[in-house]
Amino acid sequence: MSPRDVGSGIVLDSVGVTFGGENPVIALEDVSLEIPAGEFLAIVGPSGCGKSTLLRVVSGLLEPTVGTVSVHGKTAEQARSDVEFGFVFQDPVLFPWLRALGNVLLPDKILGKRNPTHGPQTEELARRLMRDVGLAGFEEHYPAQLSGGMQSRVALARVLIYEASTLLMDEPFGALDEFTRDRLNLQLLDVWARARTTVLFVTHSIQEAIFLADRVVVLSPRPGRIVHVATVPFTRPRPLELRYEPAFGSLTSRLRSLLETDGES
Amino acid sequence: MKRNEWTAIRANLFKRRWITTSKGFIPAALLALLAVAIWQIVVVAADVPAYIVPSPAEIMAELLAESSWLAADLGWTMLEAVLGFLIGSCTAFITAVLFVHVRVVERAAFPWAIVLQTIPIVAIAPLLTIWFGYTLVPKVIIAAIICFFPVLVNTTRGLRAVSNQAMELMNVLSARKASIFWRLRLPSSLPYVFAGLRVAATLSVIGSIVAEFTGADRGIGYVIVQASYRIDTRLMFAAIALSSLAGIVFFHVIGWIEKATLRWPEARLDED
Numbered sequence: 001m002s003p004r005d006v007g008s009g010i011v012l013d014s015v016g017v018t019f020g021g022e023n024p025v026i027a028l029e030d031v032s033l034e035i036p037a038g039e040f041l042a043i044v045g046p047s048g049c050g051k052s053t054l055l056r057v058v059s060g061l062l063e064p065t066v067g068t069v070s071v072h073g074k075t076a077e078q079a080r081s082d083v084e085f086g087f088v089f090q091d092p093v094l095f096p097w098l099r100a101l102g103n104v105l106l107p108d109k110i111l112g113k114r115n116p117t118h119g120p121q122t123e124e125l126a127r128r129l130m131r132d133v134g135l136a137g138f139e140e141h142y143p144a145q146l147s148g149g150m151q152s153r154v155a156l157a158r159v160l161i162y163e164a165s166t167l168l169m170d171e172p173f174g175a176l177d178e179f180t181r182d183r184l185n186l187q188l189l190d191v192w193a194r195a196r197t198t199v200l201f202v203t204h205s206i207q208e209a210i211f212l213a214d215r216v217v218v219l220s221p222r223p224g225r226i227v228h229v230a231t232v233p234f235t236r237p238r239p240l241e242l243r244y245e246p247a248f249g250s251l252t253s254r255l256r257s258l259l260e261t262d263g264e265s
Numbered sequence: 266m267k268r269n270e271w272t273a274i275r276a277n278l279f280k281r282r283w284i285t286t287s288k289g290f291i292p293a294a295l296l297a298l299l300a301v302a303i304w305q306i307v308v309v310a311a312d313v314p315a316y317i318v319p320s321p322a323e324i325m326a327e328l329l330a331e332s333s334w335l336a337a338d339l340g341w342t343m344l345e346a347v348l349g350f351l352i353g354s355c356t357a358f359i360t361a362v363l364f365v366h367v368r369v370v371e372r373a374a375f376p377w378a379i380v381l382q383t384i385p386i387v388a389i390a391p392l393l394t395i396w397f398g399y400t401l402v403p404k405v406i407i408a409a410i411i412c413f414f415p416v417l418v419n420t421t422r423g424l425r426a427v428s429n430q431a432m433e434l435m436n437v438l439s440a441r442k443a444s445i446f447w448r449l450r451l452p453s454s455l456p457y458v459f460a461g462l463r464v465a466a467t468l469s470v471i472g473s474i475v476a477e478f479t480g481a482d483r484g485i486g487y488v489i490v491q492a493s494y495r496i497d498t499r500l501m502f503a504a505i506a507l508s509s510l511a512g513i514v515f516f517h518v519i520g521w522i523e524k525a526t527l528r529w530p531e532a533r534l535d536e537d
Contacts, residue, residue, distance in 0.1 A: 061433050080439060087437040093430045097452045097529045110440045110448065144530040162438075 008072055009036040009198060010058060010166070015067035017053050026223035027053040028064070033217065033226070037072070037165075038196045040189075042209035043217045046259065050224025051202040052090070055168045058200060059085045071166065079166075083114060086164035086197075088172040092151035094143040100154050101126055101139040107162045115162045122161070129157040132187060134180075149176045156184065160191060166198045174204065182240055185212060189237070206255050210234075211243055218258050228258050319499040324506065327499040335488065339507050342484040345401060345473035346515065349408020354416045354465055356409065358458065361420035365450070366442075371421075382414040387475055394480035404476040404484070411472035412465035416458070423457025424450050456534045459523040466519045470512040485511075 010033070017028040027050040035041050043051050056062035057069055060080030071079035079085065094103045104126040108115045117125055130139055133153040143151055152175055159167065173181045189212065192199055203209050209216045210232055218228040230251065234242060242248055301321045307313070308320040315323055328335065360378075364371035386407050393403035427449055435445050477486025485508045492500040527533055 056433075059437060061436055080437065083437075083439045085437050087434065089430045089434070091430055093428070093434050095431070095449070095452065096531065097455075097527075106448070107438055110435070110438045110444050114439075142529050 009034065009039065010072075010200075011035075011068075011070045012058070013068045013070075015057060015064045015069060017050065017057060017062065018065045028057070029223035029225050031067070031224070031226055033229075035198060035200070037198050039215065040192055040199045040201065040213045041215050041217060042201045042203060042213035043219060044203055044206050044209045044255065044259070045219030045224070046221050047204075049219040049221035051219060052170050053224065054219075055087070055170050055200060055202060058166075059087055059168050061087075083111060083162070084165050086159035086162065086167045088155055088159050088167070088169040090170050090172075090174065092143070092148075092155040094151055094154055094158075096143050098143075099139065100135065100141050100143065100146065100150075101130065103143065103154050104130060104157045104161055106158060111162055117161060117163055126157070126161055129160050130154075133157050133184065149180050152176055153180075153184065156188075163195060164197065167192075167200070169199065169201045171202055171204060173208075181208070186240070188212070193236070206252050206259075207243055210248065210251055210255070211238060211240075216255060218255055220259075228255070230255060316496050316498055319502055323499050324502045328503045328506065331500065331503065335485075335503065335507060338483055338485050338488050338504075339511055342404075342470070342473050342477065342486065342508065343511055343515070345404035345476070345484065346408050346469040346511075348401070349405045349410075349472060350412050350465055350469040350515075352405065353409030353412030353469070354462060357413045357416035357461075358420050360413075361417050361424060362446075364417075364421050365424040366446075378414065378417060381410065386411055386472060387479075390476045390479040393476070399480050399482050403479075404473045404481070407476035408469040408472035411468045415464040415468065416461040419457045419461030419464075420454060423454030426457065427453055455527055456532050459519070459527065460534045463516055463519050463523070466515040467512045470508060470515060474508055 012031055012033045015028060015031045016026070019025045019027055031054065033041075043054060045051055053062065057064050058071065058076060060069075060071075060076035060078075063077075069076040071084060074082070074084075094100075095106065098106065101123075105123065108118055108122050108126075112118060115122070127139060130136060133156050135150060135153055135157065138146060138150060143154070146154065152172060156172060173184055176184065185208065188199075191197075199212075201209070201212055206216075210230075213232055216230045216232060217226055218230070219225065220227045232251070234248070305321050308318055313320075319327075360374070364375065389410070390403065390407055393406055397403045397406075431449055431453075432445075435449055440448070473484070474486035474489070477484040478490055481487040481490075485504050488504045489501055492498075492504065523533060
């Protein structure tokens with residue numbers, strides 16, 4: 001990793017987050033990470049290990065209690081106000097009064113000229129993104145008329161419309177069935193391969209993490225700490241069958257054992 | 266997944282409830298018919314004098330006989346009610362927007378809004394009549410005061426009924442305050458606003474009638490007071506029936522506007 005890469009990427013330096021109150025909870029402790037621009041980084045860990053907190057700190061939604069975050073040489077807050085991030089939340093967070101297409105177009109309506117894809121063809125782009133995520137024909141449906149999986153896909157199309165340089169994804173496909181999840185994983189890799197965005201992808205699934213990512217960060221719970229950073233050795237493009245290879249299986253079990261031993265201590 | 270299943274189930278319940286309520290006026294109408302029938306029979310059978318309790322048939326006859334000038338009085342009362350409703354609701358809405366955006370304003374003004382709410386309007390009405398005379402003004406003010414609180418409380422709640430994640434989404438998009446208001450807060454508040462408006466609609470009619478009691482030369486309230494001096498119970502009942510009908514119609518007009526405005530599924534709160 002050359003210094004130039006790091007400078008244009010995301011750097012977390014001994015970041016800690018403590019939620020106050022009478023019984024303070026340490027959500028993250030001493031997290032240092034260097035994520036070069038264009039990397040696909042997966043973050044795995046059990047519930048309550050601060051995965052979501054980590055994404056919020058990187059995106060400038062949450063100020064770390066200690067430590068610093070720099071994104072493309074700016075502070076996280078600056079990067080946020082420059083709309084460098086696309087955030088996919090655990091819940092789809094769709095606006096119930098907008099139809100599916102309207103929800104996909106929402107970032108464009110808010111950003112206006114700040115959206116690099118803004119223009120007369122934006123609606124066409126939104127329709128294409130909806131087709132890409134398998135929602136052709138559902139453009140005029142309201143969110144309440146869509147299944148949970150379809151809502152998640154609307155959220156995915158919505159984040160792709162403004163081509164943010166960094167995608168932060170908080171278990172975006174957690175609510176989906178396995179087949180849809182596989183399909184969206186491939187689509188996400190496709191988007192990433194073309195746009196070369198930086199992706200921080202939080203998931204419960206070690207398999208999903210290894211299949212998608214260049215590196216996998218393993219977090220331990222309470223306090224959230226980096227236990228291990230594994231580099232995924234598999235070349236791209238990766239077929240879905242990769243997951244049945246012995247090497248894939250052994251990496252999966254190695255990471256799983258890391259999580260389990262830490263849970264006992 | 267679970268959450269979405271729940272919304273689906275809730276949507277279904279809402280749908281079913283809507284069907285039952287739309288056909289559901291039939292039992293209510295039957296009950297009313299039954300009550301009127303019993304009333305008629307009892308009054309006739311027991312030979313109750315009309316100046317104590319008139320029979321429904323007599324009230325109906327009175328309504329038809331006096332319909333032309335009763336309609337004029339009703340129109341006057343409704344004018345007061347609708348004006349008060351518009352003024353009170355708009356003021357409440359603007360106040361709620363201020364409350365949500367400037368916390369200090371809420372801390373300063375909300376206790377006084379409650380005080381305003383606790384003052385009985387029957388106590389303020391005579392004062393307003395002294396100040397403004399037998400004009401439209403005191404009635405409109407009373408109707409506006411009575412509409413203010415339910416709209417204020419509901420709108421404030423509605424403007425705040427925005428999920429943290431939706432706010433985070435807007436922040437990630439670096440949305441400006443105006444954009445957050447128009448695209449997120451306002452639409453998500455509308456179901457609450459309309460719930461408040463429906464309450465305010467019925468209250469505004471009551472408010473204007475009460476204000477008319479304390480000094481008026483026309484309107485349904487004036488009719489009731491005059492009829493009571495003459496112990497004209499038939500006319501009193503006719504006026505009561507009319508004012509109640511007017512309140513119900515106003516309530517449903519707001520309901521229709523709501524239905525036309527909130528087009529998305531599950532938008533309407535407390536469907537019945």
